[in-house]
Amino acid sequence: MSSHAAAAHLAEPRRMPGIGVYNMKLGMWVFLLSEVMFFASLIGAYIILRFANPEAFGLPGEVLNVPLTGVNTFILICSSVTMVKAFAAIENGDRNGLKWYLLATALLGAVFVGIQVVEYNVLAHEGFVPIASEYAAHGRDETGPLVGGPLYGATFYTMTGFHGLHVTIGVLCLLFLTVRAFMGKYTQANHGGVEIVGLYWHFVDLVWIILFTIVYLI
Amino acid sequence: MSTIVLPQDAQGHAAPHHDDRSFVRKYIFSTDHKIIGIQFLFMSLFFLLVGGILAMAMRWQLAWPSDPNVPLPGGGMLPETMVTNGIMLPEFYNSLVTMHGTIMVFFAIMPLLVGVWANYLIPLQIGAEDMAFPRLNMASFWTAVPAGLIMMSSFFVVGGAANAGWTGYAPLSVNEVYSGVKLGQQLWALSLITLGFSSLMGSVNYITTIVNMRAPGMTYMRMPLSTWALFITSILILLAIPVLTGALILMFFDQTLGTTFYQPQDGGQPLLWQHLFWFFGHPEVYILILPAMGFVSDILSNGARKPIFGYTAMVLAIAGIAFLGWVVWGHHMFMSGMNPMLGSTFMVTTMLIAVPSAIKTFNWLGTLYRANIRFHVPMLHALAFVSMFVIGGLSGIFLANTPVDIPLHDTYFVVAHIHYVLFGGSLFAIFGAITYWFPKMFGRMMNKPLGYVHFALTFVFFNLTFFPMHMLGSGGHMRRLYDPTQYPNLAEMQDTNVFITISALLLFGTQFIFLVNFFWSLFKGEKAPSNPWEANSLEWAAPSPPPHGNWDGVLPTVHRGPYEYASPETEADYLPQTVALRAPARTHEPIGD
Numbered sequence: 001m002s003s004h005a006a007a008a009h010l011a012e013p014r015r016m017p018g019i020g021v022y023n024m025k026l027g028m029w030v031f032l033l034s035e036v037m038f039f040a041s042l043i044g045a046y047i048i049l050r051f052a053n054p055e056a057f058g059l060p061g062e063v064l065n066v067p068l069t070g071v072n073t074f075i076l077i078c079s080s081v082t083m084v085k086a087f088a089a090i091e092n093g094d095r096n097g098l099k100w101y102l103l104a105t106a107l108l109g110a111v112f113v114g115i116q117v118v119e120y121n122v123l124a125h126e127g128f129v130p131i132a133s134e135y136a137a138h139g140r141d142e143t144g145p146l147v148g149g150p151l152y153g154a155t156f157y158t159m160t161g162f163h164g165l166h167v168t169i170g171v172l173c174l175l176f177l178t179v180r181a182f183m184g185k186y187t188q189a190n191h192g193g194v195e196i197v198g199l200y201w202h203f204v205d206l207v208w209i210i211l212f213t214i215v216y217l218i
Numbered sequence: 219m220s221t222i223v224l225p226q227d228a229q230g231h232a233a234p235h236h237d238d239r240s241f242v243r244k245y246i247f248s249t250d251h252k253i254i255g256i257q258f259l260f261m262s263l264f265f266l267l268v269g270g271i272l273a274m275a276m277r278w279q280l281a282w283p284s285d286p287n288v289p290l291p292g293g294g295m296l297p298e299t300m301v302t303n304g305i306m307l308p309e310f311y312n313s314l315v316t317m318h319g320t321i322m323v324f325f326a327i328m329p330l331l332v333g334v335w336a337n338y339l340i341p342l343q344i345g346a347e348d349m350a351f352p353r354l355n356m357a358s359f360w361t362a363v364p365a366g367l368i369m370m371s372s373f374f375v376v377g378g379a380a381n382a383g384w385t386g387y388a389p390l391s392v393n394e395v396y397s398g399v400k401l402g403q404q405l406w407a408l409s410l411i412t413l414g415f416s417s418l419m420g421s422v423n424y425i426t427t428i429v430n431m432r433a434p435g436m437t438y439m440r441m442p443l444s445t446w447a448l449f450i451t452s453i454l455i456l457l458a459i460p461v462l463t464g465a466l467i468l469m470f471f472d473q474t475l476g477t478t479f480y481q482p483q484d485g486g487q488p489l490l491w492q493h494l495f496w497f498f499g500h501p502e503v504y505i506l507i508l509p510a511m512g513f514v515s516d517i518l519s520n521g522a523r524k525p526i527f528g529y530t531a532m533v534l535a536i537a538g539i540a541f542l543g544w545v546v547w548g549h550h551m552f553m554s555g556m557n558p559m560l561g562s563t564f565m566v567t568t569m570l571i572a573v574p575s576a577i578k579t580f581n582w583l584g585t586l587y588r589a590n591i592r593f594h595v596p597m598l599h600a601l602a603f604v605s606m607f608v609i610g611g612l613s614g615i616f617l618a619n620t621p622v623d624i625p626l627h628d629t630y631f632v633v634a635h636i637h638y639v640l641f642g643g644s645l646f647a648i649f650g651a652i653t654y655w656f657p658k659m660f661g662r663m664m665n666k667p668l669g670y671v672h673f674a675l676t677f678v679f680f681n682l683t684f685f686p687m688h689m690l691g692s693g694g695h696m697r698r699l700y701d702p703t704q705y706p707n708l709a710e711m712q713d714t715n716v717f718i719t720i721s722a723l724l725l726f727g728t729q730f731i732f733l734v735n736f737f738w739s740l741f742k743g744e745k746a747p748s749n750p751w752e753a754n755s756l757e758w759a760a761p762s763p764p765p766h767g768n769w770d771g772v773l774p775t776v777h778r779g780p781y782e783y784a785s786p787e788t789e790a791d792y793l794p795q796t797v798a799l800r801a802p803a804r805t806h807e808p809i810g811d
Binding site: 013014015016018019021022023026027030031033034035037038039040041042044045048049052053055056130131132133149150151154155158162 | 346350423468478484
């Protein structure tokens with residue numbers, strides 16, 4: 001599409017009105033629909049496995065660190081708030097606000113991933129692993145019997161791991177946006193990238209709220 | 219005629235169409251939807267050939283099971299772990315079965331219907347200059363290629379290719395103690411995960427393009443049924459493929475990490491794989507038929523020189539099939555031990571889905587009724603689609619009934635059903651579509667006599683191959699069976715197996731006529747005009763082949779639907795969508811939605 005690139009400053013061709021949302025935004029919404037189905041398959045598998053065989057899993061708080069993860073959840077929600085602030089800033093032409101709120105969002109996201117990694121390490125050290133031969137999770141009470149089985153670890157790490165992967169990708173995108181914001185590339189009229197990464201980020205946050213509820217609280 | 223102009227400079231000249239791309243950027247790493255469609259075409263024709271060869275090897279074994287007097291041709295070239303003394307090993311037979319199904323479904327039919335035609339047709343039929351995300355489109359093709367390479371590589375690894383069936387049921391597929399295959403199954407899972415990303419990228423592109431980039435006047439209800447079918451199929455892909463991806467990831471973890479998602483020890487469930495796979499798998503089979511139905515509607519209308527009968531009903535039927543397709547997956551699992559009440563529920567929903575399919579069939583017949591038909595080669599393929607799909611659909615009704623499915627499940631009756639819909643349906647539609655749009659793609663016509671001969675022989679040999687399978691299945695002949703003659707009741711039917719194999723070999727041989735026609739016509743075919751079939755939809759208003767950007771700077775304006783054949787408003791028996799008639803008697807139609 002070399003002719004388009006060259007004529008980017010000229011008007012867009014007239015077409016049917018479409019859905020009233022620019023291509024990248026529609027594309028992101030459509031992509032997020034597919035992500036809903038992906039996480040639904042993992043969560044659905046977990047629900048089926050857990051309700052068929054509750055003894056293979058642990059009760060909330062027996063093995064997992066609910067308070068720490070609760071704080072982590074709060075951090076992620078805060079990052080969604082800063083994302084909204086960043087977008088609102090550039091909608092109003094506040095390029096300074098955009099820069100700092102984007103940076104804040106990226107940092108909060110990175111903290112979330114960091115705490116998850118620390119948690120993974122602690123759990124693995126305690127014997128909470130997805131592999132049958134090495135499973136040794138006794139929960140909070142180290143002298144008690146094994147809590148759940150390797151399937152508990154397998155489902156936990158798969159669901160939270162893929163979520164963490166999505167968060168990491170989000171943080172990288174946010175860093176990319178932050179760098180561009182500091183370079184002054186976004187204006188009140190042209191900030192589509194911020195909006196679509198924002199959509200993705202809110203989605204990732206929403207998935208986490210669902211995961212946290214199902215895996216840590218119920 | 220009102221024209222819509224792409225960006226212009228101050229002097230009113232359209233932005234210069236400078237096509238100074240290198241060869242690599244034009245034909246290898248191209249972002250042009252037409253080139254990407256053609257790339258998918260070459261890739262999937264290759265896999266269609268591979269899938270066919272695998273089937274021929276299977277049929278050889280079934281006709282002359284372990285018969286030293288009739289050694290497998292080419293068996294001498296294969297390693298001892300696959301074929302010894304011209305007789306294939308049972309594990310290799312299972313691999314053939316698995317890879318034939320997997321390659322045909324995922325690397326031949328799916329890309330031939332979606333990868334090729336969604337890419338090639340959508341921007342042309344809606345009047346856009348390219349897809350919404352051209353670079354994503356390129357990424358989609360170049361992700362499919364490694365997926366195919368991974369799948370093919372699995373033949374060459376220790377243990378051989380996957381052999382747990384294209385449905386990959388656990389625990390057979392996750393535990394090499396049962397299947398004898400470790401690396402091959404892992405590669406199978408990885409390949410399909412990769413291909414899933416390719417499909418997903420494509421579907422995001424197709425949906426966004428159709429929603430947001432239709433030319434002025436192209437309302438939703440003026441889109442050709444090919445576009446409608448591809449649109450709805452893309453939504454199915456968007457929502458179903460991620461479920462398969464999730465299921466495959468869990469399978470891959472079972473295979474490599476020692477988790478037990480699908481294995482009974484430590485709380486896993488083999489049934490979980492079946493539910494996840496078929497929740498994807500049933501929408502998948504509608505992905506494999508809906509685009510074909512769309513092409514057939516366009517070709518039938520063109521050959522009959524009549525509007526498609528009941529356009530709105532056709533659109534609603536496509537949507538109905540797509541919607542109902544989500545609630546029937548259990549009919550693949552009638553024999554899994556489910557509660558009979560649940561089985562009844564799936565039976566009812568499955569029979570319901572026959573209704574929109576029947577509506578489409580009657581509307582195709584209505585299109586043909588009292589028509590002055592032009593029996594061109596694509597038309598013959600479209601007619602074959604209608605008749606063969608009806609047969610496949612009818613055998614589907616038998617299977618939909620739970621008590622009837624009990625003796626027929628996993629027999630050749632099912633094999634007959636799936637091949638009537640996939641070959642008799644989808645593949646005939648694909649042959650028709652290729653012949654129909656070949657002139658647009660390559661600027662040349664395919665050879666007509668070869669086309670007629672290929673069609674006739676394919677039609678005959680196809681029926682001779684697959685119809686007797688209904689009898690075999692009713693007689694109790696199971697699927698995926700290495701040596702039927704070991705069972706006395708099946709040994710009685712062995713003549714049928716020999717007959718089927720000979721027909722299949724002739725069917726396979728006939729396809730070389732198509733291949734020769736295709737490649738010969740690429741270079742020596744008669745030069746094609748822009749509208750050789752005297753059709754109405756937008757792609758025929760562009761040159762054959764269309765230039766990069768399709769419309770030379772000026773998007774077309776659409777004045778009517780794509781099925782105005784035999785219109786009273788004009789003398790010709792067709793009336794293209796872009797033609798503006800002078801002083802129309804009706805009131806001025808608004809361009810907006």
